[in-house]
Amino acid sequence: MKKPITIKDLAKSLNISVATVSRALRNSNEISSETKKAVLKLAKEMHYHPNLLARGLINKKSKILGVVVPTINRQFWSNSISGIENIAYKDGYKVMIFQSAESFQKEVEIVETLANSRVDGILIAFSKETREYEHIQQVLDRGIPVLLFERVCDELNTSKVVTDDFFGAKRITQHLILRGKKHIAYLGGPQVLAVCRERFLGFKSAMDDAGLPISPEHVIETDDFTFEIAKNGIYQLWNSNNKPDAVFCFADILAIGALDACKELGIRVPEQLALAGFGNDDTSRFVSPSLTTMSQPSFEMGQLAAKLILEEINSEEEDEFDFKTEIIKPNLIVRESS
Amino acid sequence: MKKPITIKDLAKSLNISVATVSRALRNSNEISSETKKAVLKLAKEMHYHPNLLARGLINKKSKILGVVVPTINRQFWSNSISGIENIAYKDGYKVMIFQSAESFQKEVEIVETLANSRVDGILIAFSKETREYEHIQQVLDRGIPVLLFERVCDELNTSKVVTDDFFGAKRITQHLILRGKKHIAYLGGPQVLAVCRERFLGFKSAMDDAGLPISPEHVIETDDFTFEIAKNGIYQLWNSNNKPDAVFCFADILAIGALDACKELGIRVPEQLALAGFGNDDTSRFVSPSLTTMSQPSFEMGQLAAKLILEEINSEEEDEFDFKTEIIKPNLIVRESS
DNA sequence: CTGAAAGCGCTTACAG
């Protein structure tokens, strides 16, 4: 590593003080345009680059937002991030992205690093393992703004951006019912997760309203949201005497696995078995039959999240900030699978 | 923002010097276990957290790797990043991810920020717009290790990790030829990009070897790699008198678009038109007919990239580091579309 | 408009 050029080097070369150099570089108004020009010229010539660590140490502002998601490898998360960046960049903020890989320990480490690096704010969607929120509460206590999105919790007093999962699940279940389906199964995640609970409750509510019973063996909870696990689920459902005529899947990837199982088992979709997902992965458009799903406006949710946290960051630190919880309704997209 | 606890606060409370506190915190060996214990205890009680900016300013080591990719919203890139993280975390490094969004200007900004934040190394895949490499050369001149992956250039003297695009394209074209196809079209990106050029040349080489001519109207160059553009390409090919009997697509997403066009046009795949992609997006498994493709080992490429740059970072700065270029062969995965 | 000085939070030779 070479010794980088510092303002000291510039100052020495020009025979002026570092204070003046600093002012010229930051385009201060208390400086003559002449010296400013000279400094800027030399800075360019000598390939001067400011040390952001030193600046951050003094300014206490990094103009950096930290984002923590379970994985970037899913449409929903990567789209949200794009939405966050879209807003952040307009305001001169850079966005640092980290993946927790659904590991609580990694999440804790990342949050700690982010906070210790003095980012201006942290946007986080919890890992699947996260059950306690001490690590976030500590960051909050340190006065660092945190915004929770999609995978949130009730315990924390922050701004939040979430999907209206209850509404979405109810709405898509109603759609299946309208299609004449009466024995609808549910393929979803563990109900310790709020999002899973909500979607199940929405599903249940629609069934209840229609006076349709839910068979216990039609509720399959998976720990992992993978293609293979969904396939097993369909095999399990189809091997019983009590076959469903539709399946509402917690996530598109599950519905896509379900679809594959249907192909293998020779089940006609949607005639024998209608399928519906949630989330609107790009993939759901490309499979055949294409997949009915509740589309989460992930990009817009990211934008909204960024807006909220920037508001908080830019608010007067004195007055209590008014935390908002934005509940975003997903949109039903009907395709061939129902 | 509250005033954070510093080592000064700890020192005052314990009536010892900041130097001693610092040593206790960093688990130095020149310290009595007694004072160490006391410091650690108080640090916990007072919720002390080290300021990484201050540490970085002195240490010149951040234990952070910066990664710049065109987008995280594609399997190949997100998988590579997971591979990079996998290796980096084992070595105690954190990974900061940035998206250039295929914008040269944004790429330049990000690289500048990364370098000015004193990350220990930068792994970058160029944006589609990037034609000059001054921004990287400058970073190199500053002594910061840079590794190029997938979207690279010849001009820069760094370690590189790339796909053997020529081999991959040739191999998959040969596969199509073996399937009895003789009029193979090519759907790909602009050949100013090295990766596009290589894949086209591999395609051409296989055709040449087999004594098969390539019709000029069978070579379609698209500027964007999107589903819709690929569909148009197929419409264009099919509306001519000189219809191909197979299409080698530069990327899976193009092949998937092609597939959709075939469905709309009633073209039987692979009988009338065989289709092959490149990259092995997850989606290519899920579409129907499933897609033949050259599978790039993206996770492993990420791992390799991280290994190489960590080697460089950990090498004695004195001796010239021996830059390596790793050329990774993709694997042919034959599925239903051919 | 410019400079000397103090300081951001931390680390590390150098003495003792």
Place this chain on the structure above:
DNA sequence: CTGAAAGCGCTTACAG
């Protein structure tokens, strides 16, 4: 084993 001092690269009142 501990402390005083210098310093990392920068910014910002305070004087002038």
